Amino acid sequence: MSQVIIAGDTSGTITLQAPAVSGSSVLTLPATTATLATLTTPSFTTTIGVGAATASASGSGISFPATQSASSNANTLDDYEEGTWTPGIQNSCGFSVGAVNSAIYTKIGNTVFIQTYYTLTGTGNSTAFTVSGLPFSVPSGVYCTGAADIGTGGVLGAYVRTESTNTYATFLYSGGGTTGSTSNGRQPLLANQMGAGYVIFSLVYSTS
Amino acid sequence: MSTFTETKTVDQITVTENGIVLYREATRILKDGEQIAQTFHRTSLTPAQDLTGQPANVVAICNAAWTAEVIAAYQAQVAQQGV
Numbered sequence: 001m002s003q004v005i006i007a008g009d010t011s012g013t014i015t016l017q018a019p020a021v022s023g024s025s026v027l028t029l030p031a032t033t034a035t036l037a038t039l040t041t042p043s044f045t046t047t048i049g050v051g052a053a054t055a056s057a058s059g060s061g062i063s064f065p066a067t068q069s070a071s072s073n074a075n076t077l078d079d080y081e082e083g084t085w086t087p088g089i090q091n092s093c094g095f096s097v098g099a100v101n102s103a104i105y106t107k108i109g110n111t112v113f114i115q116t117y118y119t120l121t122g123t124g125n126s127t128a129f130t131v132s133g134l135p136f137s138v139p140s141g142v143y144c145t146g147a148a149d150i151g152t153g154g155v156l157g158a159y160v161r162t163e164s165t166n167t168y169a170t171f172l173y174s175g176g177g178t179t180g181s182t183s184n185g186r187q188p189l190l191a192n193q194m195g196a197g198y199v200i201f202s203l204v205y206s207t208s
Numbered sequence: 209m210s211t212f213t214e215t216k217t218v219d220q221i222t223v224t225e226n227g228i229v230l231y232r233e234a235t236r237i238l239k240d241g242e243q244i245a246q247t248f249h250r251t252s253l254t255p256a257q258d259l260t261g262q263p264a265n266v267v268a269i270c271n272a273a274w275t276a277e278v279i280a281a282y283q284a285q286v287a288q289q290g291v
Contacts, residue, residue, distance in 0.1 A: 057244050066234070066246075067220060083232075083248030090254070090286075105250065128290070135250035137224050163289050167228050167252035170289075188290065 051078075082106045083135070087116050090130035090168040093191035095120040101198075105135045112136050112207050117200045119151075124191025131160070131199070132168040136207035140165045144205035150189075151197025158189050160201045169203065213238040218263050226285060227255040227278040231266050255282040 049055035053065040064080045071078040085103050089095055098119035105114045112135065138144070141164055148160045148171060155173040162169045171189035220232040230252040237245040253259070256279045259267045 054243075057242075081248060083250060085249065086251045132254065133252050135230070135252065137228055137230065137252070165224070165226055165285070166289070167230065167254065 077109055079110075080106075080108055085114065085135040086133045087118055088132040090132040091127055092125075093127035093129055094125040095122045095129070095191055095194075095196065097121075107136065107207070110207055111204060113202075113204050115202045117198065119198045120194070120196045122196060124194050124196075126190050126192050128188035129171045129191045129194060130168050131171075131201075134162070134167040134169060134205075137167050138162045138164060138205055139208045142206050144203065146201055146203030146205075149198075149200040150194055151199065152195030153197070154194055155187075155189055160203055162203070162205045210239050211241075213241075218265055221266060221269055223269065223273050227273055227282050229253045229266065229270050229273060231263070233263070254286075255279045 045060060047055040047057075047059065047061050047063050049063040051065045051069045053063045056063045062080070064078075068079040083105060085105050087097055087100060087103050089097060098121040101117040101119070103114075103116045103118065105112055107113075114135065116131070143161055143164060145159050145161045146169075148154075148158050150158055150171075158171055158173040160169045160171050172186055173189055175185050175187040177185050215236045215238065217234050217236070218231050219234040220230075222230045224230070230250065233249045233251070235247045235249070236243050251262075253262065253266070253270060255274045257270075259270055262270070
């Protein structure tokens with residue numbers, strides 16, 4: 001029969017020890033006048049690792065596993081990650097990416113926030129302008145939009161939209177009509193409607 | 209005196225159903241061999257994309273995943289999306 005040894009002293013330290021395991025776990029109560037109820041609202045001054053993650057050695061916060069341990073529970077935050085990514089051009093539109101001033105992402109659960117600012121070199125042709133290299137793929141049937149700032153040229157009201165099951169986003173604008181994307185409805189922003197300036201956009205989209 | 213070291217490792221590679229390869233490069237700062245900081249950079253590659261400059265292990269996976277059928281199916285999907 002296994003046993004657990006519980007020992008305490010007058011300083012507020014409680015030691016829990018399983019005899020078959022080397023070492024022990026120590027709980028320290030905040031003050032001799034406090035009660036165990038204090039532990040229901042704990043305060044941590046360092047990082048906490050969840051899901052077997054190694055707690056970060058810097059700052060204070062929650063450290064998630066480097067690889068997501070997905071939860072099917074809708075009330076469980078199961079992933080957090082921030083970093084940079086590589087924007088590219090999806091098709092041969094005459095432009096290539098020049099200087100990447102910023103390309104950052106933050107993933108919280110199944111939602112990705114990206115912000116990008118880069119310059120273009122070359123001369124655009126009549127191909128739709130798209131950005132490739134999104135840091136996470138978009139699920140089937142999901143489309144998300146974001147605001148865009150085209151440095152030179154562009155079309156009033158242009159915006160950026162993700163494509164289903166892919167890692168690129170298309171720049172679009174409203175054609176002002178109601179009869180569909182092939183006539184005067186939503187139109188792709190063509191590369192020759194832009195100058196070789198810069199592109200800034202931010203986008204929030206879903207991933208699986 | 210402490211010794212600081214920087215390492216770069218591709219620590220995640222994912223291949224989606226339609227052949228897109230996504231990978232993450234982790235840059236780690238070690239102090240006397242113990243990790244004290246880590247940053248991530250993500251890249252995604254679509255079937256038939258130029259692989260110049262990509263890490264060797266990523267190239268190997270792309271070459272394995274991007275069969276002629278996968279490339280054709282992906283290009284058909286993109287064409288259908290109007291890009």
